[in-house]
Amino acid sequence: MAKIVAIANQKGGVGKTTTSVNLSGALALSQKTVLLVDLDPQANATSGVGVERPCTTVYDCLMNRVSPSEVILSTGFSHLSILPSGADLVGAEVELANIQGREMALKDSLESIVENYEVIILDCPPALGLLTINAFVAAHSVLVPVQCEYYAMEGLGRLMTSVERVRDTLNPGLELEGILLTMWDSRLTLARQVSEEVRKYFKDSVYQAMIPRNISLAEAPSYGQIGVVYNATSAGAQAYIELAKEFLNNGEKS
Amino acid sequence: MAKIVAIANQKGGVGKTTTSVNLSGALALSQKTVLLVDLDPQANATSGVGVERPCTTVYDCLMNRVSPSEVILSTGFSHLSILPSGADLVGAEVELANIQGREMALKDSLESIVENYEVIILDCPPALGLLTINAFVAAHSVLVPVQCEYYAMEGLGRLMTSVERVRDTLNPGLELEGILLTMWDSRLTLARQVSEEVRKYFKDSVYQAMIPRNISLAEAPSYGQIGVVYNATSAGAQAYIELAKEFLNNGEKS
Numbered sequence: 001m002a003k004i005v006a007i008a009n010q011k012g013g014v015g016k017t018t019t020s021v022n023l024s025g026a027l028a029l030s031q032k033t034v035l036l037v038d039l040d041p042q043a044n045a046t047s048g049v050g051v052e053r054p055c056t057t058v059y060d061c062l063m064n065r066v067s068p069s070e071v072i073l074s075t076g077f078s079h080l081s082i083l084p085s086g087a088d089l090v091g092a093e094v095e096l097a098n099i100q101g102r103e104m105a106l107k108d109s110l111e112s113i114v115e116n117y118e119v120i121i122l123d124c125p126p127a128l129g130l131l132t133i134n135a136f137v138a139a140h141s142v143l144v145p146v147q148c149e150y151y152a153m154e155g156l157g158r159l160m161t162s163v164e165r166v167r168d169t170l171n172p173g174l175e176l177e178g179i180l181l182t183m184w185d186s187r188l189t190l191a192r193q194v195s196e197e198v199r200k201y202f203k204d205s206v207y208q209a210m211i212p213r214n215i216s217l218a219e220a221p222s223y224g225q226i227g228v229v230y231n232a233t234s235a236g237a238q239a240y241i242e243l244a245k246e247f248l249n250n251g252e253k254s
Numbered sequence: 255m256a257k258i259v260a261i262a263n264q265k266g267g268v269g270k271t272t273t274s275v276n277l278s279g280a281l282a283l284s285q286k287t288v289l290l291v292d293l294d295p296q297a298n299a300t301s302g303v304g305v306e307r308p309c310t311t312v313y314d315c316l317m318n319r320v321s322p323s324e325v326i327l328s329t330g331f332s333h334l335s336i337l338p339s340g341a342d343l344v345g346a347e348v349e350l351a352n353i354q355g356r357e358m359a360l361k362d363s364l365e366s367i368v369e370n371y372e373v374i375i376l377d378c379p380p381a382l383g384l385l386t387i388n389a390f391v392a393a394h395s396v397l398v399p400v401q402c403e404y405y406a407m408e409g410l411g412r413l414m415t416s417v418e419r420v421r422d423t424l425n426p427g428l429e430l431e432g433i434l435l436t437m438w439d440s441r442l443t444l445a446r447q448v449s450e451e452v453r454k455y456f457k458d459s460v461y462q463a464m465i466p467r468n469i470s471l472a473e474a475p476s477y478g479q480i481g482v483v484y485n486a487t488s489a490g491a492q493a494y495i496e497l498a499k500e501f502l503n504n505g506e507k508s
């Protein structure tokens with residue numbers, strides 16, 4: 001039975017996709033069978049693992065009841081598969097709104113393939129709309145990337161409220177997997193202030209691993225590569241490998 | 255009659271709010287009367303000009319037909335006012351969906367105050383949903399911040415398609431105000447590659463002014479200050495002042 005984790009934060013550009021792709025990659029490197037689900041119409045996670053213009057996407061699973069096993073693609077990385085996104089997903093938020101059980105569409109869809117993977121990672125769009133709510137309903141936990149900048153802290157309260165609301169209604173088992181500090185730059189006072197504030201408030205929920213600002217993480221997707229493989233010895237890649245270890249250790253404890 | 259400009263890009267974290275706040279600030283410094291409208295439920299533009307927890311927001315204008323003149327607040331910066339956002343705006347996308355003329359709500363609301371300002375800047379959320387569509391319908395033009403990174407280029411086609419669709423249906427006068435390269439770092443190959451690609455494709459629509467990655471732009475909001483005032487001689491502030499000059503020059507030509 002796979003552990004399903006949603007990577008979410010409504011603040012834009014905080015590293016959700018970079019974390020989804022590189023955590024998936026690092027877990028695959030440690031021989032876990034991983035499925036990455038791209039729930040963002042921007043389809044950045046899809047291109048981030050080198051997949052171009054898929055003909056069927058997660059939209060078909062949510063709206064046309066196509067089984068994910070017919071849409072899932074292998075990537076160039078062993079142990080890592082992707083349920084890709086595409087521009088058609090833009091319509092899903094509006095179309096889902098009028099359907100009975102609209103929050104359960106992803107959970108119902110993944111049920112048929114959940115036994116085939118050890119970890120399923122859900123990359124969410126920068127909003128708390130129906131696609132992200134679907135991810136919260138389908139997931140066992142939520143991992144929240146937080147950029148070490150001022151605006152990124154402001155939305156955390158609302159994100160936690162949204163998680164709690166889903167826990168109280170549609171998914172009683174939903175937990176906080178952890179808070180990940182991203183684009184950390186130890187030379188910047190702002191980064192230190194934000195990370196201290198986040199650790200003070202979220203205490204042990206914050207990963208020890210912090211992801212530094214590292215250019216090779218931003219370069220990797222332009223080559224259709226995953227950062228942890230594109231430049232394995234870089235500070236960014238190493239940080240995601242550390243994160244994967246911490247993620248697996250936390251999983252053994254619970 | 256105010257010139258109304260939407261600052262939009264569905265990619266998250268590319269500098270929409272930083273551009274909205276600092277372009278507004280730079281225009282106000284050159285004695286233009288400016289209204290900044292915060293259309294993002296995250297309310298970053300609202301806190302970016304130092305306004306905390308406003309009791310009425312743009313939500314009341316869109317949903318409860320409250321006149322903007324009763325919601326607009328002055329900021330600590332002369333010539334700059336704000337129509338603030340708040341968490342209640344989260345509900346607007348879903349609530350608007352079922353209303354007749356849902357795309358015209360903002361345009362209709364702003365009509366009563368458009369004579370009071372020379373420029374109105376609309377900060378959009380990271381999505382092409384109903385709030386951004388409302389901005390496209392109300393605006394004369396769209397200014398698109400593009401971060402000098404790989405993922406930021408991917409969504410530009412879809413953004414332009416959305417602008418064209420609104421031009422063909424609800425707002426025939428809608429134009430592209432310009433493409434602004436943000437978080438530019440001349441030392442990075444990736445930034446040079448992306449900026450060359452964007453200039454090749456969008457030609458003269460790309461501003462000469464490029465906004466460098468500059469920490470004081472990210473620090474300013476934590477003090478409730480606008481970058482162009484917080485650290486006026488910084489490279490970031492100077493770039494936004496250059497942008498404002500170019501913006502005003504372009505306006506005179508058309």
Ligand SMILES: Nc1ncnc2c1ncn2[C@@H]1O[C@H](COP(=O)(O)OP(=O)(O)OP(=O)(O)O)[C@@H](O)[C@H]1O
Binds near residue numbers: 218
């Ligand atoms: N640690 C890092 N160091 C350097 N660049 C990074 C890092 N993490 C992410 N980036 C870059 O920053 C930009 C934003 O990251 P990313 O797209 O992963 O964020 P996101 O939260 O998924 O954005 P969105 O809200 O649009 O979905 C991307 O161009 C990415 O390549």
Ligand SMILES: Nc1ncnc2c1ncn2[C@@H]1O[C@H](COP(=O)(O)OP(=O)(O)OP(=O)(O)O)[C@@H](O)[C@H]1O
Binds near residue numbers: 011266270380436467
């Ligand atoms: N030129 C710059 N130099 C350094 N930091 C910047 C610059 N522009 C923006 N930032 C910082 O980068 C982060 C993202 O910028 P901003 O919030 O303005 O983007 P956005 O597109 O409005 O994001 P969202 O998609 O969430 O609305 C913020 O923390 C901001 O302070």
Ligand SMILES: [Mg+2]
Binds near residue numbers: 017
């Ligand atoms: Mg993303």
Ligand SMILES: [Mg+2]
Binds near residue numbers: 270294378
């Ligand atoms: Mg913003």
